[in-house]
Amino acid sequence: MLEIKRFVNSPVPSNTYLISMENTRSCIVIDPGSKEEPELMAYINEKGLKVDYILLTHEHFDHC
Secondary structure, three states: OOOEEEEOOOOOOEEEEEEEEOOEEEEEOOOOOOOOHHHHHHHHHHHHOOOOOOOOOOOOOOOO
16 A cells, blocks of 8 residues: 655655655655654654655755
8 A cells, every 4th residue: 555644844844745655665755855754754664664765855954
């Protein structure tokens, strides 16, 4: 099953998306923020996910 989850970055509010596959525990992180994202990291660890890719859709100072 494919799951898409949104996280809001700080201090600049922008979106990070995490796309994961339940059966493989693989995931892709899209547009992570500039600071540590404890909610995102906790979710990845809690679900036992393996980050295969980090995708940047555009360049901004908060994720470049």
